[in-house]
Each structure stands twice: as C-alpha cells, then as structure tokens.
Amino acid sequence: MAEAAALQLRGIAKGYGMRRLADGLDLQVAAGQTVAILGPSGCGKSTLLKIVAGLEPADAGRLFFGEEDITAWPPERRGFALMFQDFALFPHLDVLDNVAFGLVEQRLSRRMARARAAELLRRFGLQAHTHRRVWTLSGGEQQRVALARALITQPRVLLLDEPFSALDAALKDTLRAEFRHHIAQAGMATLLVTHDEAEARAMAGEGWRLDQGRLLRAW
Ligand SMILES: Nc1ncnc2c1ncn2[C@@H]1O[C@H](COP(=O)(O)OP(=O)(O)OP(=O)(O)O)[C@@H](O)[C@H]1O
Ligand SMILES: [Mg+2]
Structure with a gap:
C-alpha cells in the first residue's frame, strides 16, 4: 500500500x-x-x-x-525547514547559536535551546567548532551547521x-x-x-x- x-x-x-x-x-x-x-x-x-x-x-x-x-x-x-542554497547562516552568531536559533525563535529558553543545539552538534561531529564564527568554517562544515540548524525544530x-x-x-x-x-x-x-x-x-x-x-x- x-x-x-x-x-x-x-x-x-x-x-x-x-x-x-x-x-x-x-x-x-x-x-x-x-x-x-x-x-x-x-x-x-x-x-x-x-x-x-x-x-x-x-x-x-x-x-x-x-x-x-x-x-x-x-x-x-x-x-x-528550508535549507537555502547559500546556507544563509548568521555571520554574527557562533555555530552553537546558529543551530539554536530556531528554538529561541519558538520561545524556548536560551539555555534549553543551547543544550539541544549542543546535542545536535555532537551528532554531526561539529562539537569542536561550537564557539567558532560560521564564516571561519569550511564549506562542508557550514553545510553540516545548516543541516543541524534545519533539523533542530524537528520539522x-x-x-x-x-x-x-x-x-x-x-x-x-x-x-x-x-x-x-x-x-x-x-x-x-x-x-x-x-x-x-x-x-x-x-x-x-x-x-x-x-x-x-x-x-x-x-x-
Ligand atoms: N522576486 C522575483 N522577482 C522577479 N523575478 C524573480 C524573483 N525571484 C526569482 N525570479 C526569477 O525567476 C526565475 C527562477 O528563479 P529561481 O531562483 O527559482 O531559479 P532556480 O531554478 O532556483 O535557479 P538556480 O539553479 O540558478 O538556483 C529566475 O529567472 C529569477 O530571476
Ligand atoms: Mg536556485
């Protein structure tokens, strides 16, 4: 069926x-x-x-x-969740806050949002980059960040x-x-x-x- x-x-x-x-x-x-x-x-x-x-x-x-x-x-x-062609990551935020963004927008507390984001970063092998600015990452790393950001709200x-x-x-x-x-x-x-x-x-x-x-x- x-x-x-x-x-x-x-x-x-x-x-x-x-x-x-x-x-x-x-x-x-x-x-x-x-x-x-x-x-x-x-x-x-x-x-x-x-x-x-x-x-x-x-x-x-x-x-x-x-x-x-x-x-x-x-x-x-x-x-x-829309993952844009150019990722559209936020240049003024670090990796953690880029990923946490969707939850903060849904009015989850920043602490909870960051905890969930940190969990996703681990899953995507990005934890070493947690506090880096996104524009210092390679293209592949940015792509992973964009995916983590898209997935965090469980779309x-x-x-x-x-x-x-x-x-x-x-x-x-x-x-x-x-x-x-x-x-x-x-x-x-x-x-x-x-x-x-x-x-x-x-x-x-x-x-x-x-x-x-x-x-x-x-x-
Ligand atoms: N807001 C808009 N106003 C006028 N024209 C637009 C607008 N948005 C897109 N277009 C035009 O519509 C067409 C399709 O754009 P679109 O971005 O959907 O193409 P695409 O298939 O994604 O192309 P690419 O593979 O280059 O990303 C293009 O000619 C584009 O210039
Ligand atoms: Mg296009």
Whole structure:
C-alpha cells in the first residue's frame, strides 16, 4: 500500500512577468520519502521551495499537509525547514547559536535551546567548532551547521536547495549518507531541488524534471 502523502502540491502556478515558472504542478511527498526536482539554472526550483515554505505566494493552486489545507498559513505555522542554497547562516552568531536559533525563535529558553543545539552538534561531529564564527568554517562544515540548524525544530517537511553544491566528491558522499539517515530516522517528507542529476539520484527514490513550468517524471 502506498504511504499517505504528507506534503501535497495541487495545481501550483507561479510566474514573474511573462515568465511561467510553474504551470499547475501536482506533486506528493510521503513522510520519510525524498523526492527530487531537477532543472537548469533559472527554471524556478528555488522559487518552488519558497512557495512550499510559505516565503513566496503561489499565483494559483493549493498546498496540503496531510488532510490540512495550509495554502494560507504563514511560514512559522507550517514548521517546515528550508535549507537555502547559500546556507544563509548568521555571520554574527557562533555555530552553537546558529543551530539554536530556531528554538529561541519558538520561545524556548536560551539555555534549553543551547543544550539541544549542543546535542545536535555532537551528532554531526561539529562539537569542536561550537564557539567558532560560521564564516571561519569550511564549506562542508557550514553545510553540516545548516543541516543541524534545519533539523533542530524537528520539522515535518525538509526543503533542500542544492544542498551539496560546493563540496568535493568524498564529502558529498559522506553528507548524502548522513542526510539520508536523518531523513529516514526523523520521518521527514523531503523535497530536494538541484541541477545535478547524480546528486538527485543518490538522494531520492523519485525524480522529476521541471521543464517550462511542467513536471516530467524522470525516474
Ligand atoms: N522576486 C522575483 N522577482 C522577479 N523575478 C524573480 C524573483 N525571484 C526569482 N525570479 C526569477 O525567476 C526565475 C527562477 O528563479 P529561481 O531562483 O527559482 O531559479 P532556480 O531554478 O532556483 O535557479 P538556480 O539553479 O540558478 O538556483 C529566475 O529567472 C529569477 O530571476
Ligand atoms: Mg536556485
């Protein structure tokens, strides 16, 4: 039996000016499943993730989480984690406070938030970097910090935008395995966008191509 969809896009449309980026997209992602969307630069991948996260409105269509219509929900009510293409870590905070941020924002005490963040840093092998400024870290270390930051609020949906772009091949393999493990363990519905087909295939059991606003099944 197919698993019930956690995340559902129904007829999502989006354009800027004359440019149609999404032209009535339907897609489903189950809990613990990773679905990949492939497409060239500028086709609308990041925009689509921002729509799912609630950071950009769609022109038409609806979003569901389980049975719930979340189309009009603001980002914080959705509780989805978006790992941005450029990580968007906070340069003025150290590693610990970058990871703790999501919990502080949810009004957990700073002490509790830091304790949970420290636990995640251990899990990701980042404890030695706890008090470093994020801009002194290597690309791979920053990527791990970004993932830890995304996971700390235990999101139901994980949105990954080119998560392994700036890394060497060996580190990509290691981090892909780590991500897959955490996604399965946490049961997150995960939507990954990338222009890198090998990466998409390594991460996702199901893949689509975003082609002139339409999704074509790739595998
Ligand atoms: N707020 C905006 N206003 C106008 N145009 C926008 C806006 N946001 C994105 N665009 C345009 O929409 C198109 C799709 O952008 P998007 O960032 O979604 O592409 P992408 O597929 O993620 O590309 P890349 O692989 O380079 O990251 C681009 O041409 C971009 O310039
Ligand atoms: Mg992008």
